[in-house]
Amino acid sequence: MRDDSWLSWRLNQIWQLYFNDIARKNKIVIKFGREALYRFGSIRLNYSDKSTLIRINGRFKNPKYPQEILDHTIAHELVHYAQGFSSPNPRMHRYPHRGGVIDKELAQRGLKDLVFFYKKWVKDYLDTL
Numbered sequence: 001m002r003d004d005s006w007l008s009w010r011l012n013q014i015w016q017l018y019f020n021d022i023a024r025k026n027k028i029v030i031k032f033g034r035e036a037l038y039r040f041g042s043i044r045l046n047y048s049d050k051s052t053l054i055r056i057n058g059r060f061k062n063p064k065y066p067q068e069i070l071d072h073t074i075a076h077e078l079v080h081y082a083q084g085f086s087s088p089n090p091r092m093h094r095y096p097h098r099g100g101v102i103d104k105e106l107a108q109r110g111l112k113d114l115v116f117f118y119k120k121w122v123k124d125y126l127d128t129l
């Protein structure tokens with residue numbers, strides 16, 4: 001079942017497999033948020049306790065959404081963390097998405113197939129809305 005502890009488990013797996021060069025410098029919490037149509041995930045730094053909060057679209061609890069889509073969303077947010085957005089790591093770019101920096105880093109980390117899967121899926125998904 002996909003709940004918040006499943007998300008933490010999955011985040012740890014993705015971290016070990018693809019991000020283990022990235023220092024985990026603060027507490028990272030991952031949770032399902034509200035159900036949204038267009039926003040799949042978000043990451044922010046809690047300034048009071050310096051923890052990072054990753055939220056995943058609550059729709060994705062439903063098993064009809066492929067696991068690759070959850071993995072892609074988690075990996076996308078972890079690239080932000082690695083690149084210093086909403087994390088204690090040094091900021092590597094001025095803007096979080098400009099210039100395709102996320103997809104480039106996902107590809108460098110061996111996640112190219114996940115990006116392809118996502119791009120194809122999201123087209124079909126948007127057609128169903």
Ligand SMILES: [Zn+2]
Pocket residue numbers: 076080096097
């Ligand atoms: Zn993003």
